[in-house]
Amino acid sequence: MTPIFDLNLLLTGTYHDWLVAGLITSLSLTGISLALALPLAIVIALIRLSPVKLLQWSGFAFVEAIRNVPLLAHLLFWYFGAPELLPTALREWLYARNVEATSAIIALTLYTAAYMSEDVRSGIRSIPGQQFEAARALGFSFVASMRLVVLPQALRVTIPPLISQTLNLWKDTSIATVIGVAELMYQAAKVESATFRSFEAFAFASVCYLGMSLLITGAAGWYQGRFPVRTA
Amino acid sequence: MIQIEKVNKWYGSYQALVNVTESVAKGEVVVVCGPSGSGKSTLIRTLNRLEPIQSGRIVIDGVDAYGPHVKLNAFRSHIGFVFQQFNLFPHITVLENCTLAPTRLRGLKPSEARDEALTLLARVGLAAKARAYPGELSGGQQQRVAIARALAMRPPLMLFDEPTSALDPEMVGEVLLVMRDLARDGMTMVCVTHEMGFARDVADRVLFMDEGKVLERAVPSEFFARPEHPRLRQFLSDIRTPFAEAA
């Protein structure tokens, strides 16, 4: 007789391995997308704050175009649409590899970067202009003044919104399931259809999402303790 | 050291500097005073190109500041600038404020920069605060650190824009003391300030500005004893009895 909640199914055996593989894929999607999105967000924010009108405008257009289209549409575009535009040889090369995960990472990166760039931009704007001016007066270039003086201060005040974007990213990786990326939700569904133990499978997924979210929040708390916002 | 020739500057349609021509010799201490809005900050900020000018020429240490071949960042790194609001970098320590530019722009090793910075901090009386963050210091202490930070680039010229105006009265003296010490050391200085005691004792020359023009320039004894321009006479009597208008 099978128990009401078959914990063993989750802790050992094939199905356990499937779920863990899914978890690792989800974590990788988050990690890679975050590592790409954050620098991209900073670059977009700087472009939007640059003195050149054309750059400002293109940054604005980029952010609005991405934010105002659902993530699902981005995902399907990068999976179905974009490869069509590639030359045949390149497309075949791509299809021989992990085209699902690649499309998911591109979509998640751009989507997350668009949101994060707005947070970074308001963080930068919250730093008094005199800080930038003082750095320029010492002889630092635009980029060095931003990098050494403005951004370190701006990022500290931007941590709370960036954390909530990271949490969104972590949860949004689940949408990659629709193009067949073997992430956590995909694997949970696979276990469910193989075993008909839907409660166990989806409980595992939920606990993973929740646990990881708490870890991210905890890491943010540590960072804020280590690098507190300081004002003069 | 500084030649300013027929400089004109507009903010939109408002002319903030009108045909300003001045020069400052090496080792000279020049105090600039004048009523609020007369263009003192604008003038001093054009010297290191924090503000652009529309016509005229500014030559500093042989470099045409607005010439086509100026390396702006290197040019600025040779001019120390002290702001009214100190503008220390609050996210790093006092010591790091003083080593950031030397390590990055003068190519000093961290240990060399640290030693130099500690010497400068000792000079402004704040060696004990090296590890503090700017937010933990009083205004007077912050301004002294700001002076040390500027000196850490070893500039041959220091510019001060009302360095004591944002300070509580009891802290003005400590900052002026550091400035006197610098002047005694032979530093070339241009100081926008209303501290007339400082002007009298330390300045080699005092300029009076009003409405974007330099209306009078003289050695301090002349400047205070025999002011010529009626505006200057008015200004001097206003700052001697600051509440006269209200009375």
Ligand SMILES: Nc1ncnc2c1ncn2[C@@H]1O[C@H](COP(=O)(O)OP(=O)(O)O)[C@@H](O)[C@H]1O
């Ligand atoms: N960024 C600016 N834009 C427009 N007008 C300005 C700007 N900065 C200063 N001004 C104007 O230029 C004049 C001179 O200002 P400023 O040089 O700051 O005077 P001071 O330092 O002598 O008080 C003032 O009338 C001021 O309103």
Ligand SMILES: [Mg+2]
């Ligand atoms: Mg001023």
